[in-house]
Amino acid sequence: MARSKEFEESVVLEKAMKLFWEQGYEKTSMNDLVEHMGIHRRSLYDTFTDKHTLFLKAIDRFGDWxxxxxxxxxxxxxxxxxxxxxxxxxxxxxxxDTPPGCMFVNSAVELAIRDADVDAKAVEAFARVEQMLAEIVLWGQQNGEFTKQYEATEMAEYLHNALAGLRVMARTSVTKEKLRRIAELTMHSLKG
Incomplete structure (x- = not known):
């Protein structure tokens, strides 16, 4: 007779997500995961198969979050x-209670060049962000808040590039005041 799970999968997945987000894939060991998630190693393997599969599920969880x-x-x-x-x-x-920066950006920098699964998830996430930004820029262009000098999709790409840089810088000791100045100047570019 199979044993029932003694944990809520979404809860332990959230714990794994935060650990991977903070430490990255390579630095996070199976022992770290078992300890941080509060489950037995066997349960981790039975539920998530392996570290890589768990990592991909954690990335998906981050996207949903x-x-x-x-x-x-x-x-x-x-x-x-x-x-x-x-x-x-x-x-x-x-x-x-969350690590600084962005798990997609961190994962792309760490792994995308050699891990097709991580690359695909990062590229897909970046495309979603650019789509969201394009919709906001178009809204601003239609109501006269933003310049129409550039297509909304072009401005979205530009904004996403600035946001990606901020997500990397947020993981350093750079002050929030500096990050806010960068954001303010970037937003100013929307007005033309």
């Missing part, structure tokens, strides 16, 4: 400028 938070914040924005400001603030300030 991030998308939910962005959607909630953007829904409250009354203008396109407020929406873009929310995205920058979300990147710069992060959330309490």
């Amino acid at each position: 991030t998308n939910a938070r962005l959607a909630a914040g953007l829904k409250q924005s009354e203008t396109a400028a407020q929406a873009i400001q929310f995205v920058f603030d979300f990147i710069i300030n992060g959330e309490e």
Whole structure:
């Protein structure tokens, strides 16, 4: 007779996500995962197969987590400028009890060149961010907040590049004041 799981899969996956997000794939050992997730090694293998599969599921979990938070914040924005400001603030300030930066950016930098699965997930996530940004820029262009000098998709690519840089810098000791200055100048470029 098979034993029932003694843990909630989504809870331990969230713990794995935060550990991978903070430490990266290579630095996180199976012992680290077992200890941090609070489950037995056998349970980890039975549920997630191996470290790589667990990592890919953790990346997916991060995507769902991030998308939910962005959607909630953007829904409250009354203008396109407020929406873009929310995205920058979300990147710069992060959330309490989460590592700084972005798991997609961290994973892309660490692994994408040699791991096709991670590359595909990062590229897909980046495309979703650019689509979201393009929709916000188009909204701002239509209501006169943002310049029409560039296509919304081009501005979205530019904004995403700035956000990716901020996500990397957020993992360093660079001050939030500097990150905010960069965000402010980047937002200023939307006005033309």
